[in-house]
Amino acid sequence: MKNEYIPKLARIVSIKEEVDGQRAIKTFRTQFVNKEDFSFKCGQSAMLSVLGKGESMISVSSSPLINDYLQFSILKSGRVTTALHEMEPGDVIGIRGPYGNGFPIEDWKGKNLIFIGGGIGLAPLWSIVQTAITKKEEYKDLLLIYGSRTSKDLVYKEELEELKKKMTIHLSVDNKEPDWKEFVGFVPNNVMDKKPLPENAIAVTCGPPVMIKFVIKALNDLGFKDDQIYTTVENKMKCGIGKCGRCNIGSHYICKNGPVYSWAVLKTLPQEY
Amino acid sequence: MQMILSKMNFSSWLKKLNSYRIFAPVKSGEVWSYELVEKPENIILDYPNTIIPPKKVLFPQREVLLEFESSSEQEIKLKEVIPEETPSVIFGIRSCDASGLAKLEKIFKGGFEDLYFSKRKNQTILVGLACNIPPSPDCFCTSVGGSPYSKDGLDILMTDMGDEYYVESVTEEGEKLIESAIGLFNDPEENVKKELEKIHLESEKKIKRYIKDIDKISSKLPEIFETEFWDKESLSCILCGICTYSCPVCHCFDINDEVICTFPLKGKRVRTWDNCQFPDFTMHSSGHNPRPDKASRLRQRIMHKFNYFNENCMELLCTGCGRCISKCPVGIDIVEVLEKVRVYEK
Ligand SMILES: Cc1cc2nc3c(=O)[nH]c(=O)nc-3n(C[C@H](O)[C@H](O)[C@H](O)COP(=O)(O)OP(=O)(O)OC[C@H]3O[C@@H](n4cnc5c(N)ncnc54)[C@H](O)[C@@H]3O)c2cc1C
Ligand code: SF4
Ligand code: FES
Numbered sequence: 001m002k003n004e005y006i007p008k009l010a011r012i013v014s015i016k017e018e019v020d021g022q023r024a025i026k027t028f029r030t031q032f033v034n035k036e037d038f039s040f041k042c043g044q045s046a047m048l049s050v051l052g053k054g055e056s057m058i059s060v061s062s063s064p065l066i067n068d069y070l071q072f073s074i075l076k077s078g079r080v081t082t083a084l085h086e087m088e089p090g091d092v093i094g095i096r097g098p099y100g101n102g103f104p105i106e107d108w109k110g111k112n113l114i115f116i117g118g119g120i121g122l123a124p125l126w127s128i129v130q131t132a133i134t135k136k137e138e139y140k141d142l143l144l145i146y147g148s149r150t151s152k153d154l155v156y157k158e159e160l161e162e163l164k165k166k167m168t169i170h171l172s173v174d175n176k177e178p179d180w181k182e183f184v185g186f187v188p189n190n191v192m193d194k195k196p197l198p199e200n201a202i203a204v205t206c207g208p209p210v211m212i213k214f215v216i217k218a219l220n221d222l223g224f225k226d227d228q229i230y231t232t233v234e235n236k237m238k239c240g241i242g243k244c245g246r247c248n249i250g251s252h253y254i255c256k257n258g259p260v261y262s263w264a265v266l267k268t269l270p271q272e273y
Numbered sequence: 274m275q276m277i278l279s280k281m282n283f284s285s286w287l288k289k290l291n292s293y294r295i296f297a298p299v300k301s302g303e304v305w306s307y308e309l310v311e312k313p314e315n316i317i318l319d320y321p322n323t324i325i326p327p328k329k330v331l332f333p334q335r336e337v338l339l340e341f342e343s344s345s346e347q348e349i350k351l352k353e354v355i356p357e358e359t360p361s362v363i364f365g366i367r368s369c370d371a372s373g374l375a376k377l378e379k380i381f382k383g384g385f386e387d388l389y390f391s392k393r394k395n396q397t398i399l400v401g402l403a404c405n406i407p408p409s410p411d412c413f414c415t416s417v418g419g420s421p422y423s424k425d426g427l428d429i430l431m432t433d434m435g436d437e438y439y440v441e442s443v444t445e446e447g448e449k450l451i452e453s454a455i456g457l458f459n460d461p462e463e464n465v466k467k468e469l470e471k472i473h474l475e476s477e478k479k480i481k482r483y484i485k486d487i488d489k490i491s492s493k494l495p496e497i498f499e500t501e502f503w504d505k506e507s508l509s510c511i512l513c514g515i516c517t518y519s520c521p522v523c524h525c526f527d528i529n530d531e532v533i534c535t536f537p538l539k540g541k542r543v544r545t546w547d548n549c550q551f552p553d554f555t556m557h558s559s560g561h562n563p564r565p566d567k568a569s570r571l572r573q574r575i576m577h578k579f580n581y582f583n584e585n586c587m588e589l590l591c592t593g594c595g596r597c598i599s600k601c602p603v604g605i606d607i608v609e610v611l612e613k614v615r616v617y618e619k
Contacts, residue, residue: 004385005338005528005542006353051341051349052532052540078558091346209561235563236555238528241385244547245525246554248573249563251581256384270498272555272563272573 004241007049007094009033013069014089018155024076025120025155026085027061029069033092040064041102042128043232043260047240048072048084049094056080057237057255059124060098063131070095073123073155099240100259103128103204103230112141114196116215118187118207119148122155124232125206133166143196147172147187151180170194188214191222198223204230209273216263226264233259233266233273249273274442276451276458277465278431283438287313289454290362293398296330297364298323307363318365318433322408322594326370326521327363328377331393334518337541338389338528344537354541356389362398362450368423368430369414369592371401373521375426379586380524389544398446401427405476411595413608416484419593421476432469439469482595482608487579490615491589494580497617503568506610509603510567514548516597516605517574522590525549549573575610 010030019025032038040046045059062071076085087093105128113132115125125144132139144167148154151173160169172183172190183190188211196203203224205215212231219229235247235254242256250269252258261269278286287295290313297316299308304324310316343349366374374394381390404412404421414420424430428447432439439461442448451458461469484490517523527547532540547554550570556562564570582590591607598606 001386001388003353003355003388005389006351009349009351011347051343051351051542052530052535052538054530055528081558087346092343092349094349094351234557236557238526238547241387243381243385243387243524244527245549245577246547248577248581250576251584272569 004096005239007047007055007096008036008038009092010070010095012087012089012091012093015087018073018157019153021152023153024085025073026076027071027073027155028084028087029062029071030093030095031069032095038070038095038098040098042105042131043103043124044098044100045124045240045259046070046072046095046097047099047237048080049096050080050083050087051094053083054080055094055238056084057099057240059127059232061123061126063127063134065131065134073120073126075120097240099255101257103260105131108202109138110200111139112197112199112201113139113143114201114203115142115144115146116187116191116203116205116207117144117146118211119153120155121205121207121211122146123206125204126156128204129163129167133163136166140200142167143194144169145172145187145190145194145196146170147174147183147190149174151177186214187211188218191215191218195222198225198228202228202230206232226267227262229263231261231263231266233261235273274448274451275461275466276440277434277461278438278440278458280436280438282457283318284314284316286454286457287316287364289457290450292360294359294361295364296327296361316364318402318431318438320365320408322367322412322596324596324600325519326373326594326596327366328370328373328521328524330361330363331374331397332377332381332390332524335543335545336389337543339542340540341530341542342537342539356392358392358396360396360398361393362400364400364402366399366401366427367404367408367594368401368421368425368427369412369419369594370521371399371426372419372423373426373592373594374399376522376586376588376590376592377524378426398428398450399426400429400431400447400450403430403432403473403476405433405472407476407480409595409599411482411598411606411608412480412593413482413484413595414593415477415480416482416487416608417589417591417593420473421480422473432472434465434468434472439465484608484611486615487589487611490611491579491583493614493617494576497614497619498572498576500617500619502614502617503572504566506605506613507567507571510550510571510605511603512550512552512567513602514550515600515602517548517550518546519596519600521592521594521596522578523548525554549577571605571610575607575614579611
C-alpha cells in the first residue's frame with residue numbers, strides 16, 4: 001500500500017529565470033533520482049517539497065508526452081516558493097502526486113481550442129498547448145491569447161516566439177510600452193478584440209481570479225456556452241488528497257475533484273476561491 | 274454474541290487482554306480523557322463525557338509523518354515514520370464517539386488511503402459503553418441518526434445493568450475478545466434481555482436536546498448561504514477553535530516541517546490538528562482569503578457537517594456528542610443555530 005505523504009526525491013536539472021523582480025518566476029526541470037512512475041494528465045499538479053520548509057502545490061507545465069523531465073513554473077511567493085527560487089541545478093527536492101482531475105482533453109478532439117492565460121496562469125495551460133501542438137492532427141485550430149502586466153512579466157518569452165510559427169498567438173500588456181507592437185489592455189479586452197468564434201470550440205482560461213471572471217463574461221458575450229468554457233481554481237492546499245479539509249468549495253475538494261472545472265459546474269458552487 | 278459479565282469479573286477480563294494496549298477514560302484533574310492505561314484493573318467505567326473524543330488515539334493531535342536528513346542540497350535522506358502495529362483496545366467509548374470513528378474511517382480510508390490512520394484503526398478494537406444517563410446535558414445524538422446505545426462503529430457494546438454488564442459483540446473481532454476470556458461470561462436470561470431493552474429505551478428519553486426536521490435543515494442550508502444570518506450567528510466567536518478540536522469527526526489538519534538542526538539539515542514533517550475557524554486556515558500566500566470572516570467560517574463548519582458531507586457520503590458529519598456546545602466559551606450552540614436555520618426567513 002502506497003504512503004501518499006512520502007515524496008519521491010527528484011533532482012533539479014535546469015532552472016530558467018522567466019521574470020525577475022518583485023514577482024519573480026522561474027521554470028524548473030526535474031528528474032527523479034530513482035526511476036518512478038509519474039504518469040499524469042494535462043492540468044494535474046504535484047506537491048513539491050523543500051525539506052525543512054514545507055510543500056507547495058504546483059501545476060506540471062510540461063506535456064505528459066515528455067518522459068525525461070517534469071517542468072514547473074513557479075512564482076516566488078512565500079516560504080516554500082522562495083526556498084525553491086534559491087535552489088540551484090543539482091539540488092534535490094521532493095515530489096508527490098500527480099493530483100487533481102486534469103483537463104478532459106480526450107473529449108476535445110476535433111475541436112478548435114482557445115487558450116486564454118494571464119501571468120503565471122500560462123503554466124497549467126502550457127502543458128495542454130504543448131500536447132495539442134504535438135498532436136496537432138487531433139485538433140482543429142489552436143489559438144492562444146496571453147497577457148501580463150508588463151512585457152517583462154510574460155513567461156516563456158522565447159518559446160512563445162517559436163510557437164508563433166505553429167499556431168496563432170495574441171499577446172498583450174496592461175499599459176503602453178515603447179517597443180510593444182501587440183495589444184495594449186487587459187486580457188478580457190484582448191479576447192473581445194480578437195473575437196474567437198464559439199462554433200465547435202472550447203475555451204480554457206487560467207490566471208488571476210479577476211481576469212478569469214471577466215474572460216468568462218467576454219466569452220459568454222461572444223456566444224460561448226458555459227460548458228464550452230474551462231478554468232482552474234486555486235485554493236490553499238496541504239494534503240492534496242482530500243483529507244486536510246481546507247481547499248473545498250462547497251462539497252468539492254479542489255485538490256481531488258478539481259482544479260479543472262467547466263464554468264457550467266463552477267458557477268453552481270459557492271464562490272469560496 | 275450476547276453475554277453477561279459480572280462487574281467483579283471486569284478487571285479479570287482486562288488482565289486476560291495483556292497482549293493488547295488498553296486505552297480507557299482516565300481522570301486527570303477535573304477532566305476525563307482517553308489514555309493508555311498501565312494498570313487495567315484501575316479502569317472504572319463511570320465517567321461523564323471525555324474532554325477530547327477517542328479520535329485522538331487513532332488520529333493524534335500531533336504526529337510525525339516522515340523524518341529527513343541531509344548533509345548537502347544534493348543529498349537527502351527520507352524516512353517514513355509509520356505507526357507500529359500494536360493491537361489495542363479502547364474501552365468505554367460512547368456511541369456518538371464510536372459513530373464518529375466510523376465516519377473518520379470513511380474519510381481517511383476513502384480515495385487515497387491514509388496509512389497513518391488506517392494502520393492504527395485496523396489493529397484497534399472498539400468497546401463501547403451505552404449511556405444509560407446522557408453523559409452531557411448537551412447530548413443530541415438521537416437528532417442526527419444516533420442513539421445512546423448505537424452499535425455503529427463498535428466491535429462490542431457494553432451496557433451497565435447495575436451489578437453486571439450486558440456485553441454484545443458486533444463484529445468478529447469483538448467476539449474474539451469475549452471468547453478469549455469466555456469463562457468469565459454467562460449467558461443472559463430472557464428477563465435480562467427485556468431489562469436491557471427497557472434501559473435502552475429509557476436512556477433515549479433522557480436526552481434533553483433535540484433538532485427538529487434535520488433533513489429539511491440540511492437541504493435548506495444552501496438557500497441561506499448568501500444571507501446575513503451567518504454574520505449574526507458568528508458575531509461572538511473568539512476563534513478559539515475548541516469546537517472543532519473537541520469534535521469527534523472534525524479531521525482537518527496542517528502539515529509542517531519542524532527543523533531540529535539546520536546544518537546538517539535534520540528534521541521532521543509533522544501533521545497537527547487544524548481548524549476551519551482560524552483565519553489563516555484558507556489564506557493564500559498572496560493574502561487573499563476565500564473565507565475571510567467569522568461568518569464564512571461558521572458557515573463552513575455548519576455546511577460541512579450538515580450539507581456537504583451529506584452530499585458526498587449520504588450522512589451527517591455530526592454525532593450529537595454536544596462537546597462544541599458545552600465547550601464554546603461564548604455560547605455558540607449548534608443545536609440553536611440549526612433551529613434558527615429551520616425558522617429563518619429571508
Ligand atoms: C492546483 C494548484 C496549482 C498551482 N500551480 C501553481 C503553479 O504552476 N505555479 C505557481 O507559482 N503557483 C501555483 N500554485 C500556487 C502555489 O501553490 C502557492 O503559491 C504556493 O503554495 C505558496 O507557497 P509558499 O510556501 O511559497 O507560501 P506561504 O504563504 O509561505 O504558504 C504556506 C503554505 O500554505 C500553502 N499555500 C499557501 N498559498 C497557497 C495557494 N495559493 N495555493 C495552494 N497552497 C497554498 C502551501 O502549502 C504553502 O507551503 C498552484 C496552486 C494550486 C492549488
Ligand atoms: S468554540 Fe465557540 S468561540 Fe471557539 S471557535 Fe468555536 S464557535 Fe468560535
Ligand atoms: S488540500 Fe487537503 S483537502 Fe484538499
